[in-house]
Amino acid sequence: MAVVLVFWLARELFDRAGAPALPEVLSPLVTAAVFAVAAVLAAPRPLLWRPRIVLLAVLALCWPLSAVLGGHRTDERLREALADVGVPLYAPDVTGYHLGTPLTSKPGRWFGYTLLPDRPGVDAGDPGHWAVRVTVQPMERTFRPPHCDSLDLGSTVSGDGCEQVAPNTWRRVNPYVLFYFVRRGDHLIVMSADARNTPEADLRALASSLAERDPDYFVR
Known part of the structure; x- marks a missing residue:
């Protein structure tokens, strides 16, 4: 269950940030990173509670940052489209x-x-x-x-x-x-x-x- 949730969250963060599709060569690395994060989050609490708190804090911070980055990318794409529109603005x-x-x-x-x-x-x-x-x-x-x-x-x-x-x-x-x-x-x-x-x-x-x-x- 933790792996599914982490995969879903990673996809949502990429979409909100407007990130381009990753090259296929990086897919194994991304998959390994997702499994590693899921392992930390799902590990027995007495063993890894500090890394778990750090990871949760990082993920919580990434949510608003992804929206800011996505908005910036959208604005830049709009500027480029308008600069190349072919008629006066x-x-x-x-x-x-x-x-x-x-x-x-x-x-x-x-x-x-x-x-x-x-x-x-x-x-x-x-x-x-x-x-x-x-x-x-x-x-x-x-x-x-x-x-x-x-x-x-x-x-x-x-x-x-x-x-x-x-x-x-x-x-x-x-x-x-x-x-x-x-x-x-x-x-x-x-x-x-x-x-x-x-x-x-x-x-x-x-x-x-x-x-x-x-x-x-x-x-x-």
């Missing part, structure tokens, strides 16, 4: 909102993320009804207002009815979704939200504060 001032984990396409044709409002009554478990979706993409010839062909987190937005509301800024409204389209040089930023839950003033403010950011802006 445009984002608004997110005061009153918090950023969701960015999504990137391969090859780098667009990247996007969600913004969830920090206000009472927002159901974080149902982001589809509350989140503002933001997509940064190259400006395509198909986007010619009032024709608004573009992408919304990888899904196609097509149809007529865009109207200009500010320089290089257009909007399109249907009964369920409110879209804002903002041109920045050779790129288009599409912002969309549930028209019933997101005030248009919020989208207008977010659109007006769009600026190019560095990868650390999205690592929070």
Whole structure:
């Protein structure tokens, strides 16, 4: 039983730390180490109680440290993905909102993320009804207002009815979704939200504060 528990704990620690798969050549060494730890923990108490306490203390310390290491690895992978995304990292001032984990396409044709409002009554478990979706993409010839062909987190937005509301800024409204389209040089930023839950003033403010950011802006 002790061997099974130690194997399970070792696997959990590796997963939490985001460690890469071990080379097969190291498998016998890891197995031997696990059996050695299990032997100490399962040994008769009068013989090995001090090493057992030390091992338990080390294992207890490894649990929070593995989470810290895993978070660091996740942040580094996100920074690398954003640095290689292929489009500028445009984002608004997110005061009153918090950023969701960015999504990137391969090859780098667009990247996007969600913004969830920090206000009472927002159901974080149902982001589809509350989140503002933001997509940064190259400006395509198909986007010619009032024709608004573009992408919304990888899904196609097509149809007529865009109207200009500010320089290089257009909007399109249907009964369920409110879209804002903002041109920045050779790129288009599409912002969309549930028209019933997101005030248009919020989208207008977010659109007006769009600026190019560095990868650390999205690592929070």
